[in-house]
Amino acid sequence: MNNLLYINEETVTKLLNWDSTFKAIEIALECTAKNRAIQSPRTFTKCPKTDSILLTMPGYLDNDAFGALGCKLVTATPNNATLPQPLPTINAHIMLFDDVTGVLKAVIAGTEITKWRTAAASAVATKYLTRGKKLKVLAILGAGNQGHSHALAFSHFFPFEEIRIWNRNKYKAETLVRALNLFANTGKFKCYESNKECVTGADVIVTATFAAQPIVERDWLKPGVHINAIGAGVNHYSELSPDIYNTSDVYVDHAEGAKVELAGLGVKLGEIGGVIAGDLPPPTLNQVTVFQSLGMAVEDCAMARLIYDLYVKQCQKE
Ligand SMILES: NC(=O)C1=CN([C@@H]2O[C@H](COP(=O)(O)OP(=O)(O)OC[C@H]3O[C@@H](n4cnc5c(N)ncnc54)[C@H](O)[C@@H]3O)[C@@H](O)[C@H]2O)C=CC1
Numbered sequence: 001m002n003n004l005l006y007i008n009e010e011t012v013t014k015l016l017n018w019d020s021t022f023k024a025i026e027i028a029l030e031c032t033a034k035n036r037a038i039q040s041p042r043t044f045t046k047c048p049k050t051d052s053i054l055l056t057m058p059g060y061l062d063n064d065a066f067g068a069l070g071c072k073l074v075t076a077t078p079n080n081a082t083l084p085q086p087l088p089t090i091n092a093h094i095m096l097f098d099d100v101t102g103v104l105k106a107v108i109a110g111t112e113i114t115k116w117r118t119a120a121a122s123a124v125a126t127k128y129l130t131r132g133k134k135l136k137v138l139a140i141l142g143a144g145n146q147g148h149s150h151a152l153a154f155s156h157f158f159p160f161e162e163i164r165i166w167n168r169n170k171y172k173a174e175t176l177v178r179a180l181n182l183f184a185n186t187g188k189f190k191c192y193e194s195n196k197e198c199v200t201g202a203d204v205i206v207t208a209t210f211a212a213q214p215i216v217e218r219d220w221l222k223p224g225v226h227i228n229a230i231g232a233g234v235n236h237y238s239e240l241s242p243d244i245y246n247t248s249d250v251y252v253d254h255a256e257g258a259k260v261e262l263a264g265l266g267v268k269l270g271e272i273g274g275v276i277a278g279d280l281p282p283p284t285l286n287q288v289t290v291f292q293s294l295g296m297a298v299e300d301c302a303m304a305r306l307i308y309d310l311y312v313k314q315c316q317k318e
Pocket residue numbers: 076078081088089090114118142143144145146147167168169172208209210211212215230231232233234293294295296
């Protein structure tokens with residue numbers, strides 16, 4: 001008998017909520033630092049026909065509420081944004097397995113999950129790395145899918161008075177700002193014309209682009225600013241200028257993955273889960289901090305378990 005479930009993007013989107021996503025990701029990050037997660041560095045397969053890269057991300061998370069055995073398959077295809085009918089540049093599915101029998105239980109659409117879990121990881125890092133700091137201004141560089149999900153997550157979790165958005169194509173930032181202000185019935189989302197002006201004076205910065213050259217410089221930063229650098233595909237640390245890394249406390253989601261993917265960075269890296277678990281001290285108030293997000297498999301395992309459980313519960317009610 002085959003009980004394999006397929007949970008599509010529409011259903012996933014209806015089931016997602018910020019508070020459960022935050023909890024799932026906080027646990028995934030903490031379990032990673034506590035050796036209750038198994039995830040080898042992921043593989044990258046570059047498709048010679050296009051600019052598409054396929055990432056395979058297998059993992060196992062040991063946790064009662066969010067534990068799961070799974071594997072995300074995700075492609076990054078920056079050219080999709082330029083198609084006559086643009087498609088998302090990040091497309092994903094997650095395979096969820098029974099962790100006793102190894103049988104595949106569900107294939108879960110993972111594009112929305114990737115948007116939400118990545119923004120939640122930045123929110124978790126921001127919560128633990130900005131304790132005691134006043135958070136008034138957020139600057140988001142990049143008005144794509146991640147820029148959007150970060151704007152929603154950060155306005156849900158933090159009391160920012162102003163949320164600035166910059167995009168290299170200004171029209172995209174303007175459109176996003178208009179939609180966000182309408183959605184939240186507010187005027188706190190603001191469009192910025194230059195990346196320098198956008199980050200100047202900000203308390204928290206998010207970079208969510210494919211920029212292969214720095215879009216944030218060290219001397220633009222306020223003392224004590226926290227940066228979530230989440231973008232740039234395979235060039236994971238190209239959005240920030242090198243002297244930002246050299247003069248900041250830098251944290252990652254997954255130290256083993258960072259050994260491979262951030263090999264060229266040459267700075268000491270802490271794991272954010274260590275701060276969550278209380279094994280690493282939080283930064284001092286004037287210290288600039290960077291959360292260099294790679295994205296990790298057990299975040300997707302935790303999210304697959306969350307969505308699977310919610311879906312099964314919903315089906316039992318109907
Ligand atoms: N750390 C993580 O877990 C994850 C990271 N990502 C990364 O986040 C980044 C953004 O992803 P999405 O928002 O889904 O993509 P998207 O295509 O929806 O948005 C990307 C934005 O970056 C801008 N952009 C592209 N090239 C640029 C450049 N050279 N300079 C400045 N801006 C540029 C585009 O105008 C667009 O608004 C990508 O690098 C992606 O690989 C995506 C998912 C998870």
